[in-house]
Every structure is written in C-alpha cells, then in structure tokens.
Amino acid sequence: MSRLDSFIRRLEAQRACLDRAAELVRDLDGIVLELGLGNGRTYDHLRALFPDRDIYVCERQVAAHPDCVPPPERLILGDMRETLPALRPRFGGRAAVAHFDAGTGNAAANLALAAALTPNIVPLLGPGGILVTDPPIEAPELAPLPLPDGIAPGRYHLYRRT
Amino acid sequence: MSRLDSFIRRLEAQRACLDRAAELVRDLDGIVLELGLGNGRTYDHLRALFPDRDIYVCERQVAAHPDCVPPPERLILGDMRETLPALRPRFGGRAAVAHFDAGTGNAAANLALAAALTPNIVPLLGPGGILVTDPPIEAPELAPLPLPDGIAPGRYHLYRRT
Numbered sequence: 001m002s003r004l005d006s007f008i009r010r011l012e013a014q015r016a017c018l019d020r021a022a023e024l025v026r027d028l029d030g031i032v033l034e035l036g037l038g039n040g041r042t043y044d045h046l047r048a049l050f051p052d053r054d055i056y057v058c059e060r061q062v063a064a065h066p067d068c069v070p071p072p073e074r075l076i077l078g079d080m081r082e083t084l085p086a087l088r089p090r091f092g093g094r095a096a097v098a099h100f101d102a103g104t105g106n107a108a109a110n111l112a113l114a115a116a117l118t119p120n121i122v123p124l125l126g127p128g129g130i131l132v133t134d135p136p137i138e139a140p141e142l143a144p145l146p147l148p149d150g151i152a153p154g155r156y157h158l159y160r161r162t
Numbered sequence: 163m164s165r166l167d168s169f170i171r172r173l174e175a176q177r178a179c180l181d182r183a184a185e186l187v188r189d190l191d192g193i194v195l196e197l198g199l200g201n202g203r204t205y206d207h208l209r210a211l212f213p214d215r216d217i218y219v220c221e222r223q224v225a226a227h228p229d230c231v232p233p234p235e236r237l238i239l240g241d242m243r244e245t246l247p248a249l250r251p252r253f254g255g256r257a258a259v260a261h262f263d264a265g266t267g268n269a270a271a272n273l274a275l276a277a278a279l280t281p282n283i284v285p286l287l288g289p290g291g292i293l294v295t296d297p298p299i300e301a302p303e304l305a306p307l308p309l310p311d312g313i314a315p316g317r318y319h320l321y322r323r324t
Contacts (some may be wrong), residue, residue: 002207003230004177011170018166045166068165 006118013156014134015045016148020158021097021130022049024145029095030126031056035080035117038103040068046099053096058083080113084120095124100133110135123162133157170300175318176263176296177207178310182320183259183292186307192288193218197242197279200265202230208261213257220245235259242275246282257286262295272297287323295319 001009024129032050034043037059046055057070058080069075076083080102098121102113114135122139125131131142134156142159163171183280194212196205206229208217219232220242231237238245242264260283264275276297284301287293293304296318304321 002203002210002314003227004173004207007172007203008173008177011166011173015166015170020169041164041166041169045164065165 009152010155013147013151014042014132016151017132017156017158018042018045018049018099018124020145020148021099021101021132023054024130024160025096025128028096028126028128030129031091031094033058033091033095033098034070035084035098035100036102037062037064037068037070038101040064042099042101043070044068045122048096050097056089064101065073080117084117084124088120088123091124093123093126095126095129097130098125100131100135100137103134107135122161129161130161131157131161133159140161164288172296172317175302175309175313176204176294178313179294179318180204180211180261181262182307182310183294186292186322187258187290190258190288190290192244193249193253193256195220195253195257195259195260195284195286196232197246197262199224199226199230199232199265200263202226204263205232206230206262212259218253219292220249238292242279242282246279246286250282250285253286256286257288259293259294260287261294262297262299264294264296269297284323289323291323293319293321293323295321 004077032053032055034046034055034057037043037057043057056074058076060079062069071119104108114137118137118139122141136157141161143162145160165236171287192217194208194217196208196217196219199205199219206267220238222241224231258263276299280299284303298319305324306319307322
C-alpha cells in the first residue's frame with residue numbers, strides 16, 4: 001500500500017469516526033472540543049456535523065486556512081499540557097464529543113502526547129461523551145467502541161466515557 | 163461539503179487518475195515524470211504503479227518524507243520554469259506519464275504555474291503519453307480524457323498527447 005493509499009484510508013477513517021460520533025451523541029447535550037486545529041479541515045467538518053453546538057478549539061499556534069479559524073472566544077491558545085487542566089473548572093463533564101489529533105506528523109510523538117494529555121481530556125467528557133482520536137488512548141473511564149464498517153482496526157479510535 | 167470531504171475527494175480523484183494512467187500506458191515505453199514532489203505521497207504511489215520504469219522528479223526544494231526522496235540521479239532540483247526547458251534535449255518525447263501537482267496550496271497560483279509550464283511539459287510526453295494534472299491544462303497537442311468512474315468533472319484532469 002502506497003503512502004497515498006494509506007493517507008486516504010486514514011482520512012476516510014477519521015471522517016467516518018467523526019460522523020459516527022455525531023450519530024452517537026444525537027440525544028446528548030454538550031459542547032464539542034477540537035484538540036488540535038492543524039489546517040482546520042476537521043474543524044470545518046465538525047462545524048458541518050454540529051451546527052448547533054459550541055465548538056471549542058485548543059491549538060498551540062494557529063496555522064489553519066483563514067476560513068477555518070474559530071472565533072477568538074472559542075479558541076484556546078497554548079500548549080495543551082497547560083491549557084487542558086485549566087479548562088476543567090469551565091468545561092469539566094460538559095463535552096459531548098472531543099476529537100484529538102495533535103498532528104505532529106510523528107506516530108510516536110502523537111502517542112506520547114496523547115498519553116500525557118489523557119488525564120486532562122477524560123474529565124472534560126460528560127457521561128456517554130465520545131472521544132474520537134488518532135492515537136489510541138487508555139483510561140479506565142473509556143470504553144472502546146467498534147469502528148464504522150469498512151474501517152480497519154487501529155486506523156482511528158472511538159471511545160465512550162462510561 | 164466540508165473541507166475534509168473535499169480534500170478526501172481530491173485525493174481519491176488523484177489516485178484514480180494515476181491508476182488509470184498506469185493502465186493506459188501499459189503497452190507504451192517511457193519514463194515517468196513527477197512534476198512537484200511535495201511530501202512524496204504521490205511519488206510513492208507512482209513507485210508502486212511503475213516498479214519497472216525510471217521516475218524522474220522535478221522539485222524546487224525537497225521537503226518530502228525521508229522514505230519518499232528520489233535517488234539523486236533522478237531528482238531535478240530547481241524552479242520548473244528553468245529546469246523543464248533544460249530537460250527537453252534529454253527527455254523530449256520520452257515520457258509515458260507525467261503528473262503535475264505543484265501543490266502551492268493556492269488554486270489560482272497552480273493554474274498560472276501550469277499555464278506557464280505547459281509549453282515545456284507537452285514536448286516531454288511521447289505520442290500517446292498521459293498527463294495527469296491537478297489544474298486543467300490547455301494545449302493543442304493534448305486531448306482531454308474521461309475521468310475514472312465516480313470522479314466529478316474538474317476535480318482532477320487526464321490528457322493524452324495526440
């Protein structure tokens with residue numbers, strides 16, 4: 001499989017998981033958290049999926065397409081190792097969906113960052129909230145969910161907060 | 163359609179067109195030209211599609227994944243407005259497939275660059291050679307080909323040198 005094949009499959013998996021998350025939380029109140037803005041493509045997809053929810057975006061430094069920059073009041077700038085703990089009083093238990101894709105371009109670095117951030121991501125999810133993530137994440141409060149049809153195991157990840 | 167949807171469709175179109183080009187030139191001798199290396203994903207796909215052909219890559223400055231950097235003897239570094247004319251004595255009429263994706267990230271700039279380069283791309287293609295390109299390209303020697311099934315018109319482009 002070429003890198004082009006592999007990249008397309010990853011993006012298809014990402015989109016299918018975001019779409020599935022939207023279905024799963026249809027009857028659940030809550031905000032949406034985009035943990036890592038990058039070029040803003042998935043943020044744009046989240047806007048389309050969740051037109052009626054507030055979407056908050058954490059990013060170290062905005063480098064997105066100008067059309068995909070969140071309004072300043074919903075943009076939380078800084079290193080997520082510092083910003084996420086500070087969000088807990090405001091957003092603890094309030095997220096219906098969180099999407100994590102730090103997009104460092106390095107699988108090992110993504111995995112390490114995800115592990116470091118997990119204790120600060122999980123408490124932001126409400127009960128039944130869905131975490132969609134590129135790297136796998138392990139926490140006692142997170143139950144892995146089956147991936148949408150046609151998505152190979154491990155290509156993207158879906159969890160529900162129990 | 164979100165930017166994520168649109169990006170996935172573009173990549174699927176790109177891959178489908180490259181795959182189609184490989185079928186179309188199955189019985190045609192010639193090298194492959196990758197005009198714009200970028201991150202190297204399509205170069206990697208071309209390597210998979212054309213294991214027995216020499217693939218030459220034109221790029222201003224290499225910024226690809228280390229696994230996707232062509233060997234130095236097949237890498238032509240520099241601005242294509244200067245390097246392509248210089249290739250004509252060596253490769254004129256010898257390319258079975260050329261793929262053009264300058265990837266400036268700006269549709270208008272891509273289109274302008276494609277138009278400027280067209281007179282230097284076309285003579286490199288042999289008779290029956292296929293040009294796969296992101297921006298549309300117009301030249302009297304190029305006949306547009308139908309896109310593979312499921313690819314919307316204009317999302318990517320295929321031409322045959324008459």
